[in-house]
Amino acid sequence: MEIYREFASVYDLMQYDIDYPLWINQLDSIAKKHMTNPRSILELACGTGTISVGLSQKGYLCEALDISEDMLTIAQSKAYDCGAKIKFYHQDMANFSTKKKYDMVCCMCDGMNYQHDIDTLSKVMQQINLHLNEEGVVVFDLSSKYKLKEIIGNNTFAETFESEAYIWENEYDETLNLLNFSLTIFKDEGNGYERYEEFHTQRAYEIEDVLTVINPFFEVLDIVDGDSFKQKHEQSQRICFILKKKTEVQITEAK
CATH class of the missing domain: 3.40.50.150 (Vaccinia Virus protein VP39)
Incomplete structure (x- = not known):
């Protein structure tokens, strides 16, 4: 995928x-x-x-x-x-x-x-x-x-490494018990950083x-x-x- x-x-x-x-x-x-x-x-x-x-x-x-x-x-x-x-x-x-x-x-x-x-x-x-x-x-x-709703849900995390960085933005849907998040990734491709974005969903059970x-x-x-x-x-x-x-x-x- x-x-x-x-x-x-x-x-x-x-x-x-x-x-x-x-x-x-x-x-x-x-x-x-x-x-x-x-x-x-x-x-x-x-x-x-x-x-x-x-x-x-x-x-x-x-x-x-x-x-x-x-x-x-x-x-x-x-x-x-x-x-x-x-x-x-x-x-x-x-x-x-x-x-x-x-x-x-x-x-x-x-x-x-x-x-x-x-x-x-x-x-x-x-x-x-x-x-x-x-x-x-x-x-x-x-x-x-508890983790998806209280720790991760509706919070944003970011971190940088030697040649990569990411921004992780989260939104928790209490009605559906779904954590929807976007992951923005920055990668050093040799001639500057490229930006990529992915969207994920996890279910809390x-x-x-x-x-x-x-x-x-x-x-x-x-x-x-x-x-x-x-x-x-x-x-x-x-x-x-x-x-x-x-x-x-x-x-x-x-x-």
Whole structure:
């Protein structure tokens, strides 16, 4: 999608405050805690591939997908530089299909917030279920409603780096629970700075709403603070869901 083209080039710079080593170690621990000899992992909305590369370096057979070709280009380069053998798919997580099954499916750092309605979120859960081995584990996070409404909503952020800068303007729609934001990116192209603009929308979900789409497919193992992986609280800015596939669920693949 065009909205991710220039975002891809500054994505890692904007994520500097995320503790990726902690996330990677926690995903590894969750997989080993709830499965015997977990081997394969699929990451949805993988972005620039930091998590998939980290899990691959821990010995997992990793595959990953993203809707943005530009994100995947960076992810492939990152995997190559690290010697990580990862297969990447250019697919939308709302209707993805790799025709394989995995021990774990994960989606970190707001991928689910880009699913703007309950029906689409339910389709994602159905596709995850189809791609999960028996008793497989699912881990995904959401930026919380508290974060999107109170921290980000109706605020503007700006930051400069060595050869890039951005202005991030946000507007929160309380009726629809949607965060609409414009991202203006300035990049040094060698003969001066070029200006690019993208528009994004994220949905804020209540935990209870997410549970309604989880329940047909998965057992909830835990719901934790998605930044620390400790107990969630009212001001948690990220909520992480840890789930296990229900063995009795029989779902046919969506057309």
